[in-house]
Amino acid sequence: MKSNSTGYVFTLLAISIFAIQDGISKHLVSAYPPLLVAMIRYWAFMLFAIAMASRAPGGLRRNARTKRPVLQIARGLLLAAQIVVAISSFVIVGLAHSQAIFSSGPLMVALLSIPILGEKVGWRRWLAICFGFVGVLLILKPESGVFDARFLVPLFGALLFSLYVVLTRYVSREDGAMTSFFYTGVVGAIAMTCIGPFFWTSLAPHDWIFMGILCLTGVSSHYFLIRAYDMLDAVVIQPLTYLQLVFSAIIGVMIFGEKLSAPMILGALIVVAAGIFTIWREHALAGSRLKTGKTEAG
Numbered sequence: 001m002k003s004n005s006t007g008y009v010f011t012l013l014a015i016s017i018f019a020i021q022d023g024i025s026k027h028l029v030s031a032y033p034p035l036l037v038a039m040i041r042y043w044a045f046m047l048f049a050i051a052m053a054s055r056a057p058g059g060l061r062r063n064a065r066t067k068r069p070v071l072q073i074a075r076g077l078l079l080a081a082q083i084v085v086a087i088s089s090f091v092i093v094g095l096a097h098s099q100a101i102f103s104s105g106p107l108m109v110a111l112l113s114i115p116i117l118g119e120k121v122g123w124r125r126w127l128a129i130c131f132g133f134v135g136v137l138l139i140l141k142p143e144s145g146v147f148d149a150r151f152l153v154p155l156f157g158a159l160l161f162s163l164y165v166v167l168t169r170y171v172s173r174e175d176g177a178m179t180s181f182f183y184t185g186v187v188g189a190i191a192m193t194c195i196g197p198f199f200w201t202s203l204a205p206h207d208w209i210f211m212g213i214l215c216l217t218g219v220s221s222h223y224f225l226i227r228a229y230d231m232l233d234a235v236v237i238q239p240l241t242y243l244q245l246v247f248s249a250i251i252g253v254m255i256f257g258e259k260l261s262a263p264m265i266l267g268a269l270i271v272v273a274a275g276i277f278t279i280w281r282e283h284a285l286a287g288s289r290l291k292t293g294k295t296e297a298g
Contacts, residue, residue, distance in 0.1 A: 021217040096264070
């Protein structure tokens, strides 16, 4: 049996640390350029990715070999851009609102999988997608009666991450997970290093401490998530990742004084419910295909 209690512990640790990482990112980006924060964070991520690839079966040489170099580079660039957009969003619209909008990711992934991966989506998932985007509209509901253009920032971040996920699924047909992880860290770090120095700003001594903690949280959260995937099925882990929305909202309210509106809470609940159903349905259909060998939409 693949699932065990240790896997759940690793999952909850990863999710909790991701939420803390978001809070630290918001603190730093409130005072420093997002590209600078992302660059330093990526340096630690790259070292971690290289270390993990070196320790994996076949070593660094084997795990750095890819059959899809262009797509692997595109994946790395997409995630690097998404991280910059996401941490900017934490300051522009707040942690809670950003994470609520990011939670629409599985719905966007389902939509993008149709043209990119050639997947079929049946009426159940179409209904969940439509239901989920009603929730997104509630999250975006303007209190002033006028749409706030700032919400386009987290929406763009959700789209970038969804494209990254779909491309990751695409390259997984030929490349292993460790190869993809290696390129995610290395390509992102190179891209950030090409741009970040132009935004260099001296950090206050106490903020270097926060930056160091941010790098540690980035490495440890990914490590715990990797360990969790070793022990649990993805269909178990993915719904639990929605807890990051809860944890980030708590940090946003308790530390940064953010306010949660009733439409935003209701919309987030709808999006999470639709996302969990979409994840479950994809898993159920994947299992059915393995048994029958047929392509089926649901």
